[in-house]
Amino acid sequence: MVLISFMLFSMFFGAGNLIFPPFLGQSAGEQVWLSLAGFLLSAVGLPILGVVAIAKAGSFSALAKRVHPVFAWLFPLLIYVSIGPGLAIPRAGSLAFEMGMAPFLPATWSAQPWGLAVYSAVFFAVVFWLSLSPSKLVDRFGKLLTPTLLAIIVLIFAKSLLSPMGPSAQPVGPYAEHPAFQGFLDGYLTMDALAALVFGIVVANTLRAKGIEDKGRLSVYMISAGLGAGVLLGVIYVMLGMIGSASSFLGKADNGAQILTSVMGYLFGPSGKILLGVVFTVACLCVSIGLVTSCSQYFNSLLPRLSYRAWVSVLCLVSMAIANLGLTQILAVSVPILGAIYPVAIVLILLALADRVISARSFVYVTTVSLVALFGVIDLINATAGDHRWDTWLNALPLYAQGAGWVMPALLGGCAGMLLDFGRRSRGERREEQPS
Structure with missing residues (x-):
């Protein structure tokens, strides 16, 4: 179970998770602990709840069927394409090049398209090889990649304490007025709850390969793995946040990657770039392997005519091609699309966890998910084709400016679903009272 928790942690912990906490730490300054508390609540809490929701529902598909059979086919497909070969896997490969290889190449080489092309070919060849045997993921992640990643991060943190x-510094912007709330929003934007829904199939299949077939035991072990991964995530986030908090004297940075680059140069000198490149490369590699494995298993169950190996090949080739578009272009496309999908995933997770109060047949699933999905589509159109023309109207929604405008549609959908449930129960009771 320790090794499976290590495996799940490394699948969650990508380069994005590496750069968010240092930026939060520097921006929050003296309020770093309050900001980290909010960050941990969403960045660690939501992924753990996602794993728990899948464990309780039995599978992602079973959870989605509570909304509608068509939704149960369409939404998982959309998530697997978006968080897999469409956006997240190519983004990891491109970011690994930007942080793990480009700094060590001559400027003329790193600026050429062939530099990224050669690197992405090697990167995805390694991903392909390590993804072919899902049963060995526990050994490869739990015994090699995760301990390597953890050891390097602990080394960096220890060096920051010794030096x-x-x-x-003083907190800046929203971190000065509402540090805990801003930290919560930062953690929410990591979007790891999507990964929790996707990685559930990998954890379940890994446990089945270890001989655990009983649904009850499988659920308990999945929850245990989620909690173990969450503890590791929390510890690493605190370390990175503290490093960022102490980095203000190095100058203001625009993002966490710049902060880590400055910190590594200060702590380790020229070798700091090499160490940071290794951290980014291992983190991106772990996430890519986890996503390729989970997406291949899903698509193999959807279209079994293509073998698991064939799907791994297809996903690696597609991801490699999209990675060559460059990190900037991938991020420009991925942020609004993932922002439209993520609120629906959060709502599904929260409803699944409230199954003692909200039954699987409740109208709440349909009304809440429908309104949140409608909001996501409108927001996506506004951010892309609409060129933000509807910002005036959308800003009227509470929390929209903070990236959580879906909360009000979710509450309205929940209330509407409860009213429909009440009406259905009332009609049923009247029918029972009528004489035969």
């Missing part, structure tokens, strides 16, 4: 950098 104190500087005091925390």
Whole structure:
């Protein structure tokens, strides 16, 4: 179970998770602990709840069927395409090049398209090889990749304690007024709850390969793995947040990658770039392997005519091709699309966890998911084709400016579903009272 928790942690912990906490730490300054508390609540809590929701429902498909059979086919497909070969896997490959290879190449080489092309070919060849045997993921992640990643991050944190950098600065922007709430929103934007829904199939299949077939035991072990991965995520986030908090004297940075680059140069000198490149490469590699494995297993169950190996090949080739578009282009497309999908996933997770109060047949699933999905589509159109023309109207929604405008549609959908449930129960009771 420790090794499976390591495996799940490394599948969650990508390069994005590496750069969010240092930026939060530097921006929050003296309020870093309050901001980290909010960050952990969403960045760790939501993924754990996602694993728990899948464990309780039995599978992602079973959970989605509570809304509608068509939704149960369409939404998982959309998530697997988006978080897999469409966006997340190519983004990881491109980011691994930007942070793990480009800094060590001559400027003329790194600027050429062939540099990224050669690197992505090698990167996805390694991903392909390590994804061919899902049953060996526990050994490869739990015994090799995850301990390597954890050891390097702990080394960086220990060095920062032995070589104190500087005091925390004054919090800036929203971190000064609402540090905990802003930290929560930062954690929400990591979007790891989507990954929790996707990785559930990998954890379940891994446990089945270890001989655990009983649904009850499978659920308990999945929840245990989620909690173990969550503890590891929380510890690493705190370390990175503290490093960012002490980095203010190095100058203001625009993102977490710049902060880590400055910190590594200060702590380790020229070798710091090499160490940081290794961290980014291992993190991106772990996430890519986890996503290729889970997406291949899903598509193999959807279209079994193509073998698992064939799907791994297809996904690696497609991801490699899209990765060559470059990180900037991938991020420009991925952010609005994932932003439209993510609220629906959160709503599904929360409803699944409230199964003692909200039954699987409740109208709440249909009304809540429908309104949140409608909001997501409108927001996506506004951010892309609409060129933000509807911002005036959408800003009227509470929390929209903070990236959580879906909360009000979700509450309205929940209330509407409860009213429909009440009406259905009332009609049923009247029928029972009528004489035969």
